[in-house]
Amino acid sequence: MIRYLANNEIDPEKWDNCIEEAFNGMVYAKTWWLDMVAPGWEGLVSDDYESVMPLVGNRKYGINYLYQPAFTQQLGVFSKLVLSEHLVNDFIEAIPRKFKFAEINLNTFNKFSGEVIESQSWLTHELDLIKPYESLAKSYSTNLRRNIKKAESNKLTLVKSSKPEDIIHLFRENRGKNINHLKEEHYTMLARLIYAGIYKGLVTTYGVFSPTNDLCAGAVFLRSKKKAIFLFSGLNDVGKELNAMPWLIDKFIYEHSQQHLTLDFEGSNDPNLARFYKSFAAREITYPHLKINRLPWFVSAGLKLIKGIR
16 A cells, blocks of 8 residues: 655655665665755655655645756655556556646656656666776777877876865856756755765765866766766866866776776766767666646646746
8 A cells, every 4th residue: 555654754764774675776765865855855655665755845826746856866666576667657646636736757767657748758878887997998989088088188187075065166157057947055955965975975076177276177976876876067168178077987987997886977868968978888778757737627827837836
């Protein structure tokens, strides 16, 4: 039986134990992460926490809705049991009717065939690091190998444990200027997430410094079971010119090769980013993006209204 539990009804120990034992468990579904990205989150639980599904909701204009929290690419159903399409369908159907709209991501192991307003397959890219570095590097695209070779002659310096604030600032002053949905509170939350991850031994930060000793690229890697997630990065024009980001990622791959570890690039539906990740010989992996509409038929502008929520 699937039960709907409010935040104060959830047993954190049993919930985290389920995520830890689930073959598809992810750090995003751990209580510490959810508490930071979505205080007051709720959940669906089957039996004695054999399977769980986080529910991240809010209310605006009198409408209760579910959304995907920032910096949390995938959630969905996590299970200690065989994760069948039928089980995923049952969890989606168990979402309380009070939620009139939902735009959420499941995870790569969730197969869904229920009735939704729209279901799309979104992309992430993954690279298994079990092979020796030489074998991995041979699979890089010709252009990528050329850019890394150029970077080697640019007198770059790689520094671990770079300050999270510096990497976030680098992003905000460059690519972040064109991303309007990320507000001050999101960047504050991201810094807290990174520091919490560092404290738990799950996060490593990398910075690349130019010949003039200026930070020109930075990245945050988050450990999630046997995955290393490319959680966040920053890059400026100098870093682009010096090929700092491909050089940084190549160094990470070199350090972690021949390990039972998968590098998850966390994207992307953006063709340009997808092309960059594929240049490392990363393979496409899909996960379901769902939109559920339970709004009354006469709410003709419902979807447009919800788009402005968050």
